[in-house]
Amino acid sequence: xxxxxxxxxxxxxxxxxxxxxxxxxxxxxxxxxxxxxxxxxxxxxxxxxxxxxxxxxxxxxxxxxxxxxxxxxxxxxxxxxxxxxxxxxxxxxxxxxxxxxxxxxxxxxxxxxxxxxxxxxxxxxxxxxxxxxxxxxxxxxxxxxxxxxxxxxxxxxxxxxxxxxxxxxxxxxxxxxxxxxxxxxxxxxxxxxxxxxxxxxxxxxxxxxxxxxxxxxxxxxxxxxxxxxxxxxxxxxxxxxxxxxxxxxxxxxxxxxxxxxxxxxxxxxxxxxxxxxxxxxxxxxxxxxxxxxxxxxxxxxxxxxxxxxxxxxxxxxxxxxxxxxxxxxxxxxxxxxxxxxxxxxxxxxxxxxxxxxxxxxxxxxxxxxxxxxxxxxxxxxxxxxxxxxxxxxxxxxxxxxxxxxxxxxxxxxxxxxxxxxxxxxxxxxxxxxxxxxxxxxxxxxxxxxxxxxxxxxxxxxxxxxxxxxxxxxxxxxxxxxxxxxxxx
Ligand code: ZN
Numbered sequence: 024x025x026x027x028x029x030x031x032x033x034x035x036x037x038x039x040x041x042x043x044x045x046x047x048x049x050x051x052x053x054x055x056x057x058x059x060x061x062x063x064x065x066x067x068x069x070x071x072x073x074x075x076x077x078x079x080x081x082x083x084x085x086x087x088x089x090x091x092x093x094x095x096x097x098x099x100x101x102x103x104x105x106x107x108x109x110x111x112x113x114x115x116x117x118x119x120x121x122x123x124x125x126x127x128x129x130x131x132x133x134x135x136x137x138x139x140x141x142x143x144x145x146x147x148x149x150x151x152x153x154x155x156x157x158x159x160x161x162x163x164x165x166x167x168x169x170x171x172x173x174x175x176x177x178x179x180x181x182x183x184x185x186x187x188x189x190x191x192x193x194x195x196x197x198x199x200x201x202x203x204x205x206x207x208x209x210x211x212x213x214x215x216x217x218x219x220x221x222x223x224x225x226x227x228x229x230x231x232x233x234x235x236x237x238x239x240x241x242x243x244x245x246x247x248x249x250x251x252x253x254x255x256x257x258x259x260x261x262x263x264x265x266x267x268x269x270x271x272x273x274x275x276x277x278x279x280x281x282x283x284x285x286x287x288x289x290x291x292x293x294x295x296x297x298x299x300x301x302x303x304x305x306x307x308x309x310x311x312x313x314x315x316x317x318x319x320x321x322x323x324x325x326x327x328x329x330x331x332x333x334x335x336x337x338x339x340x341x342x343x344x345x346x347x348x349x350x351x352x353x354x355x356x357x358x359x360x361x362x363x364x365x366x367x368x369x370x371x372x373x374x375x376x377x378x379x380x381x382x383x384x385x386x387x388x389x390x391x392x393x394x395x396x397x398x399x400x401x402x403x404x405x406x407x408x409x410x411x412x413x414x415x416x417x418x419x420x421x422x423x424x425x426x427x428x429x430x431x432x433x434x435x436x437x438x439x440x441x442x443x444x445x446x447x448x449x450x451x452x453x454x455x456x457x458x459x460x461x462x463x464x465x466x467x468x469x470x471x472x473x474x475x476x477x478x479x480x481x482x483x484x485x486x487x488x489x490x491x492x493x494x495x496x497x498x499x500x501x502x503x504x505x506x507x508x509x510x511x
Contacts, residue, residue, distance in 0.1 A: 026399035028083065030076075030263075031347060033271065033294040034193055038401055043262050044292060049085045050261030051077065052253045052291075054270055055147070057094040058128040059113040061316040062135045064300045064337075064352065065307060069267045071338055071449075072297040072346040072402075074141045076265070078447055079398055090256050091144035095125040096151045096232050097224075098245045102273070104214070104221045108242070111232055121232055122151075135317040138334035140449045146256050150248035154234045157243040157251045160285055161222045161236075169284035173213040175225030175239030179280060181218040188283050193294060194272035220277055222247055246277035253290055254282075264291040268298055297346045302327070303353050315352075329354040332361065335451055339364040342404040342448055367408075368452050370415040371440050373422050380427030385417035387432050391439045398447065407443055414440075467493070471500065471507045 028041040043049045053073045056066050073091075080087050100106040107115075114121040136143075150157075161177050164170040169184045170177050184190055185198045201218045221244035226233040233240050243251075253261065266275065275294065282290045299306075302313040315325050323331030332340075340360040344350045390410060397406035414436065420426040428436070444450050470489055477485040490500055493509075501508045 026396055028079075028399045029401050030293055030295060031401050033296050034291070039293065041262075041293065043085065044260060047084060047086050049080055049087045049263070050257035051080075051087055051089045051263040051265070052249070052257055052261065053089070053091045053144070053264075054249060054266035054274065055091040055093050055144075056132055057098040057109055058125050058132060059109040060128060061318055062132045063307070063314060063316045064302075064320075065267065066132070067135075067139060067317060067337060068300055068341055068346075068350070069265065069297050070136055070141045071139060071341050073265045073295075074449060075342070075346075075402055075404060075447070076263070076295070077142060077144075078449060079402065082442070082447060088146070088257065089144040090146045090148065090252065092248060092252055093125070093129060093147055093149045094245070094248065095121070095149050097243045097248065102245065104224070104244070108230070108232060111230065114231070125149075125151075131318075135334075138321065139317075139338050140334070140451050142449075148252045148256065150243065150252070151232070153248065153252050153255065154243065156255050157247045158223070158236050160247060160251045160254070160281065161238075161243075163285035164222060164281060167284050167287075169280075170222055171215070172238055173215075175241065176213055176221060177223040177238055178214050178219040179222055179277070179284070180215070181220070181280070182216060184280055184284055188280070190280055191276065193279055194276045196272060196276070220244060220246065220273060222281070246274055246281060249274075249278050250281040250285065250290070253278075254286070257290075259286050260288070260290055260292070262291075263293045263295060265295040265297070268296045271296060298349045301349060301351045304351055327354075329358075332357050336361045336364055339367075339450060342450075343408060345401075345403055345405055347401070363412075364450070366415065367411060367444070368450070370418050371444055371452060374418050374437055374440055377418065377421055377428065377433055379430035379433045380421075381429065382427065383429045383432045384426045385420060385428055385432075387414060387417050387428070387436050390414050390436065391442075394439065394443050394447075404448065407448065411440070411443060467498070467509060471509060475506060 029038045030041050031037070032039045051073070053069060056062065073089075077087055077089050095110055096108065098109050100109060100112065110121050110124055114124045117124065161170065164179065165172070165177065170179050181190055181198075182202055190198050191201070202216060204217070223236055223238055223241055223243060225239035225241040230242070232242055234242060253264070264275070264278075279289050279291070282288070301307065302315065305311060305313055307314055313327060315327060317337070319325040319328065320332050320337055321334060336357060340352075340357055341350060343360060343363070393410045394407045397403040397410065400406075417426065417428070418436070421428045445452070470493065474486050474489040477483075477489070493500060497511055499510050
């Protein structure tokens, strides 16, 4: 490997050479969804960003353990310490068990991720399945003296912690400002300071998700699950922790504080964050009416959408921007992506069918190196895409008979396209996508139904022609009592 992989470490605010703690193994943790509603664009971007990282690290030869958690307890409304649990609220409104809500939306999330060709993580742990680990983690922080118990709840003591450690190291927030702005807690609250956050909450009588603990019957604070599950599956120190930029504060800042307090050191070597998505220049939000779920994009069923957009169009659109840039969704931009993707995939299909000549009159050398270089520069997918588009020009000239390409150059070009289009960027061509597969099955059924009609009409010439030609293509066709069966 000539290039070194550089990734931007949010913790140090600079690009750094990626050196795993235990090569060839890489531990990677990404904050997954809180499952109480349908997945939207805000879920698609981190999923696709870290899918690209997962794919590329694997391509580089690393053995990646990719943990993406499912938050199903402890995430309260407005990301606050008080109020209703997001999952429990949905359960109350729908008159369901909280775990029914979780299962329902998790199934739908998986379906959407599969449509976007996001690979499954290695482990997908649930917060509710790791209550014991979370209680143990709270105990460690209490034992270290960085937390206090109050009315059956346990809070992280930000002021105490900041005397020994740097609270704000990730977000760049100033601890004195934070403490100053949150000084006004006059016994109204269980917390000593507004900046303190919950590690364990005593459950109010109406709170249905509750577990026994040394302090009360209650539930864990939202930030705790990631410290507990990251440590459990990746160890006290691991390579990469990712998520959306909106999680930097308080979620990831709190995670660092919990780990430093409980373990004596931060767990994470590289913190990575994807930028946010806006819709027509506006922040996405339920109250703004511009909250579009992935399903709505795939069906076009939303008043802001001029048409349906395929999952691959959404994926391509996200990859056309660098993951640390903002992305603004608009119909115009999506339609441009749709066209671009079509052009790229058409060129790729054309490339498979090109015939080699004696020698190359087009310049295609160096494409692999240029794409690798772009990926190694902090996963610069837009530059990879532009290199592929550049190569399309040569493909089209050869296709039109204006230029020629040698067998060796053709083999290399096909291999580079397969690698970057399919494996690294994860763009599915029509034939390999679910809808393409469906269409192909229907087309074969259609031909065999025409053959049945022909047989009924004693049109043996047509019937034999269809059977013989499909057989020649490798289809195994069996006539049955009620019709036919086939397989390839
Ligand atoms: Zn998290």
